[in-house]
Amino acid sequence: MEQKHQLALAEGPLFDDPERYRRLIGRLIYLVMSRPDLAYVVHILSQFMQAQKVVHWDAALHVVRYLKKNLRQGILFRSDSALCLEGWCDSDWASCHITRRSLSGWFVLLGYSPISWKTKKQPTVSH
Template sequence: MIITGDDSEYIAFVKARLRDQFLMTDLGPLRYFLGIEVSSTFDSFYISQEKYIQDLLARVALGDERTVETPMELNVKLQPTDGDPLPDPTRYRHLVGSLVYLAVTRPDISYLVHILSQFVSAPTTVHYSHLLRVLRYLRGTITRRLFLPRSSSVQLQCYSDATWASDHSDRRSLSAYCVFLGGLLIAWKTKKQTAVSVRVLRLSCVLWPC
C-alpha cells in the first residue's frame, strides 16, 4: 500500500489507525513498488523499471550483447501471415505481457507493444524477431526513466486523435488519447476501433446531347 499526500501529520494519523487494525510494517519513503523504482530529489521524482528490465533480459537469455537504437525499424508493417507459426507461442505471450507492464514507465515502446500484442493468438517467427529487437533496444536504454518535477501544475489536459484505416491487416482505424497533469504525461492508450473502414467512391456522370 502506498500512502501519499502533502500533510505529513495526517499521513502519520492514517498509518497509526491502520496499525491499530492490521499487522502492518512501515517501509518508510517510497523506493520500490511492484517492479517500479522511485527516487526523489529536492525538486523532482524519477520513476523507472531498471531492475524489472534486468530481470526480464535475464529470463530471456538472448545469447549476445547486441543493442539497437530504435525499438522498431522504419516503415515496418507486420501482417498475421508473416513468417512461420511458432511451435509454442507461450514464450511470445509471456514476453509481450511483460512489455505491456513495462510500458507504464517506458512510453517509447508503447506503440510497438500495441502492434506485437495483436499477434499473441498466433505469433510467427517474424513477430518474434521484432519482439527480440525491442528487448535489445531496452538493453541499450535500460537507464531511461520518467522525470516528474515537483513544481508541475495540477491542471489536467487531455488530447485525443484517430487514424483512418491505418491497420494494414484489417483496415481498422485507431483511436488514441493521452492525459497530462500539468506538464506530466500520466496516462495514454491506443485502441483499435471495432468497425472496419470502407472507402466509398462517388461517381457522377454528365450526359451531353448529341
Template sequence: MVITGDDVDTVLSLKQRLHTEFQMKDLGPLRYFLGLEVAYSRRGYLVSQQKYLSDIFRRADITDLRTASTPIELHHRLSSSDGEPLPDPTRYRALVGALVYLTITRPDIAYVVRVLIQFVSAPRSTHYAALLRVLRYLRGTISRSLLFSATSSLELRAYCDVDWAGDASDRRSTTGFCIFFGDSLISWKSKKQSTVAFSTTEAEYGAMSSTAKEVLWL
C-alpha cells in the same frame, strides 16, 4: 500495500490501526513495489522499472547486445500470415505479457506492444523479430523514467492522434493519446478503434471522442 495521502496524521493513524489487527512491518518511504522503483528529489518523483526490465532481458536469454533507436521501424506493418509459425510460442507469449506490464512506466512502447499482443495466439517469425527489436530498443533506453514534477501547474492537457486504416487485416484505425497534468504524463493509451472509419475525419473524431472520455474520467 502502499499507503499514501497528504494528511500525515491520518496515514499514521491508519497504519497503527492495521498494526493492531494484522502482523505487519512498516518499510518506510516507498522505494520498490511490484516491479516499480520510486526515487525522490527536489524536482519530484521518478518512477521506473529498470530492475523489472533487467529481469526481462535475463528471461529472454538474448546474447545479441545490439540496440535499436526506435521500438518499431517506420511504416512497418505486421500480418498474421507473414513469416513461419514459431515451433514453440511459449517464449513469445511470456515476453509480450511482460512488456504489457512494462508499459506502466514506458509509454514509448505502448503502440508496438499493442500490435504484438494481436499475434500471441499464433505468433510467427516476423512477429518474434519485431519483439526482438523492441527488446534491443529497451536495452538502449533502460534508464528512462517517468518524472512527476513537484512544481508543475494544475493544467490538464491532452493530445491524440490516429493511424487511419492502419491495420491491413481489418482496416480499423488505431487511436493514441496522452494526457498531462501540468508537466507530468499521467495517462496514455494505444488502442484499435472498435469500428471501421470511412475517412480520416471520421477516424480523428473517434480518437478525440475516446480521449475526451478519458479526460472526463480523470
C-alpha cells in the same frame, strides 16, 4: 518500429514456443505503464498472441535490445511542474492493413508528466 510495418502481413514459419512469446509480451505490457515510448510497438506485437511467427519474435527481441540500450528512460514526475491537466486526442483512418480499421487514442499530462494514455482499434471498418 516503422510506421508502415508489414508485421500483420508477415509470412514464414510459426514460432515454436508460443508460451515464451506470450510471457515476453506480457512483461512488455506491464512495462508500458512506466515506459510510454513502448506503447505503440507493444500494441502491435500483442495482436499476434494466437499465431506468432518467427518474424514477430524477432521484432519483440528488437524491443528488448532497445530497452537494454535505453535504461534510464521512463516517466518522471517533476516536482517543479504546475498541477494542471492537459489532454490530447487523435485518430487515423484505416491504419490497420488487414482489417482496415481506424485507431484512436488519447494522452493526459499532469504538469509535464504523462499520467494516462490509451489507443484503441475502432469496431467499424473504413472503406
